Amino acid sequence: MNKLNALSLALCSLYAACSNAQQSPQTIRPWQQFTQNDTTIPRLSVAPDIDGELTATEWQNARVVTDFVEFRPTVGGTPRYPITAYVAYDEHFFYVAAKITQPFDTITDRVLTQGERVWNEDYFGLILDTNHDKSDGYLFHVTPSGVREDGLVNGTEYIAEWKTLWYAKTQQQDDGWTVEIAIPMQSLSFDPDAPNWGLQLRHKLSSPYVQSYWNLNNPNSSGWHASQTAPISGLRELDQGKGIEVKPGLAYKDSLEESSFEPSLDATYRFTPSLTGQLTLNTDFSGTDVDEIEMNMTRFGQYYSEKRDFFLQDSQIFRFGGMDDNDFNGMPFYSRRIGQGPQSGVLDINWGTKLTGRIGNTDLGVLSVNQERDGNIAETTQLSVARAKQHIGERHQLGAIFTHGTADDSAGQTLSGMDYRFEDIIFGEEQLIANAFYQSIDLPNDLPDSDSKAYGLAFKMPNDRFYLDAKYRYIGKDFNPALGFVNRxxxxxxHLTSHYRVRPQTGWLGDNLNLYQFRTYYKRWENTDGEKKGQQLFLQPLIIQTKSHDYFHISYDMYNKVLKDPFKFRDNIQFAQGEYDYNQWTVFYETASDRPVFASGRIVKGDFFDADLTRYSMTLNARPNKHLYVQLGRHMYYYERAGEKSNMYNTRLKVNIAFNSEWSWNSLLQHNTQSDSFSLFSRLRYEPAPDELYQLSINKGYDLEDGWHDKKAVFSETAVKLNYTYRW
Structure with a gap:
């Protein structure tokens, strides 16, 4: 209890300090002329036909937007091609349409598979901040071929795996292309009494690279951040229907153990427009994208992001303490702990419930799942997590998290934690984010000398020109949450990292470079008694991105590592206990992805503990047209010490075939000599409408320890899956 009191006092002190932070006197900056005032969005009495063809009568009552401004590479420039957008709504949908006037042969449009990431293509899109708190929002993109991409914007993080139901159609003409978008109110969470939402409209031209936006709040922040949205008003009497969504599914699975038909059901009910309940029964994740396996050159476990739809819905609510997919050690809740166990591997989920959304100024998330018990699948176990975040004004958030349960049900482990977040603009245009957290585990039979707590403090200035990130984190020797992620x-x-970036506008540099940059970071690891475990100094003296979007950097790493125990890296290479100093050089080059063939290469030369290291990594991509994409990657590691050599290879082949925007066939083959494994994932997908999906998937894995000819099947599953979404 004393620890929690101390934490509360520390958080209150940080809150007071941030609240009293002084800003420089307000000055009018040139880019502020592109900041939009509150814009009223008209209500349509007749819904437009979403077919990609803009007709004057359909959109004559919509808000017309033509004042787009270039954001990259030149802040405040005139977009290369004229953009006319239309914004409107009715009780059921939020509508956006646009006409991009440009020569047909200048359009970059090479993707046809729905759901594929389209950030390297031309696209038009929007960000909706339905809470108008500038902290999170929904992102929607559409390419000229009508390929849709959606995701969540959580502060400065983009969660691409999140998906929802929405509609978009496009048409291409000799003088450009048009797009019409309809986003169901039922796909959004919002407070119906809120006077404002936030909206950003954006267009990306791939070649030459130009980003254009409707609103600019801060050129030092990325244009897709929720903080860049403009206030919109006038949305009233919105109808989310009865708030019921039912998604039945049927899968036929043929695995090593058995063949069976497996029905599943996902159901959603909106208790209020901003509070959603979900139920999943006999949850089926067949056909979900598999992980792309990387070499693990450390002694610590690897982290993989969530890909399953049930856990991705409103997943940003469960984020804690500023941790994310790039900063995860100490994470109290890691949803991939559910449905898996160290003893039994994949565990079936019998049922799960989730309640997420907002009540007043409080974000709320509650999740509970019943699954097979790890080590004894004939029995079940219950895993639960609860999360709340209280918004205090526009700049402060105070939150709490609780988790309970273990995969093997061996002990009733409970975790509790508190966190605080502050976000503001200082010195006129510099973004500042501060996070603090404390969490602890209540262990059965807790010993007096146990240390089951973790806490941390971080300050970040995620700005374009000057970036700074400083953090401190403490993780006790007994802090290992059953539903979290801790690998040390x-x-x-x-940790301290910083970069200084320049986007030249004039002269030879302005004519040839998008940016040049210097980056550095320093990391230090100690045990909880203050004894050094290691440190790293990283210097990247030169990063260049050309006008053609080629990318080059050179870097130098200086490592100091202390091994308390021997580290068996390979059968013939083991590093003894002791302290090691070693260095590595890296050169990296990547060609622009808007070409039919593009590639990247990396060379690393130096040491690894007391062994010599040479690493070559090459990725070759071919996209000759929008129907075919092929990627071949090869990562080669060569180690030598005292005449002993050890080589490791990781090879990946990806082939995506899009027959049209509804039919696609994606395959991924992976071979890893570190784990002596080979895997194949192949999926045929038919999506005739956003609410209808049919899939045939094959997922196989082999152990190659005894060689290719004596390979052993580790897993094998062939699945046919049908899903349809019904809404009322």
Whole structure:
């Protein structure tokens, strides 16, 4: 209890300090002429036909937007091609349409598979901040071929795996292309009494690279951040129907153990327009994208992001302490702990419930899942998490999290934690984010000398020109949450990273470069008694991105590592206990992805503990047209010490075939000599409408320890899956 009191006092002190932070006197900056005032969005009495063809009568009552401004590479420039957008709504949908006037042969449009990431293509899109708190929002993109991409914007993080139901159609003409978008109110969470939403409209031209936006709040922040949205008003009497969504599914699975038909059901009910309940029964994740396996050159476990739809819905609510997919050690809730166990592997989920959304100024998330018990699948176990975040004004958030349960049900482990977040603009245009957290585990039979707590403090200035990130984290030797992610315990961690970026506008540099940049970071690891575990100094003296979007950098790493125990890296290479100093050089080059063939290469030369290291990584991509994409990647690691050599290879082949915007066939083959494994994932997908999906998937894995000819099947599953979404 004393620890929680101390934490509360520390958080209150940080809150007071941030609240009293002084800003420089307000000055009018040139880019502020592109900041939009509150814009009223008209209500349509007749819904437009979403077919991609803009007709004057359909959109004559919509808000017309033509004042787009270039954001990259030149802040405040005139877009290369004229853009006319239309914004409107009715009780059921939020509508956006646009006409991009440009020569047909200048359009970059090479993707046909629905759901594929389209950030390297031409696209038009929007960000909706339905809470108008500038902290999170929904992102929607559409390419000239009508390929839709959606995701969540959580502060400065983009969660691409999130998906929802929405509609878009496009048409291409000799003088450009048109797009019409309809986003169901039932796909959004919002407070019906809120006077304002936030909206950003954006267009991306791939070649030459130009980003254009409707609103600019801060050129030092990325244009897709929720903080860049403009206030819109006038939305009233919105209808989310009865708030019921039912998604039945049927899968036929043929695996090594058995063949069976497996029905599943996902159901959603909106208790209020901003509070959603979900139920999943006999949850089926067949056909979900598999992980792309990387070499693990450390002694610590690897982190993989969530890909399953049930856990991705409103997943940003469960984020804690500023941690994300790039900063995860100490994470109290890691949803991939559910449905998996160290003893049994994949565990079937019998049922799960989730309640997410907002009540007043409080974000709320509650999740509970019943699954097979790890180590004894004939029995079940219950795993639960609860999360709340209270918004205090526009700049502060105070939150709490609780988790309970373990995969093997061996002990009733409970975690509790508190966190605080502050976000503001200082010095006129510099974004500042501060996070603090404390969490602890209540262990059965807790010993007096146990240390089951973790806490941390971080300050970040995620700005375009000057970036700074400083953090401190403490992870006790017994802090290992059953539903979280921790791959290093007994740890004090210090981290400082910074970059300085210049986007030249004039002269030879302005004619040839998008940017040049210097980047550096320092990391230090200690045990909780203050004894050094290691440190790293990273210097990247030169990063260049050309006008053609080629990318080059050179870097130098200086490592100091302390091994308390021997590290068996390979059968013939083991590093003894002791302290090691070693260095590595890296050169990286990547060609622009808007070409039919593009590639990247990396060379690393130096040491690895007391062994010599040479690494070559090459990725070759071919996209000759919008129907075919092929990627071949090869990562080669060569180690030598005292005449002993050890080589490791990781090879990946990806083939995506899009027959049209409804039919696609994607395959991924992976071979990894570190784990002596080979895997194949192939999926045929038919999506005739956003609410209808049919899939045939094959997922196989082999152990190659005894060689290719004596390979052993580790897993094998062939699945046919049908899903349809019904809404009322």
């Amino acid at each position: 315990t007994d740890l004090k961690y210090y």
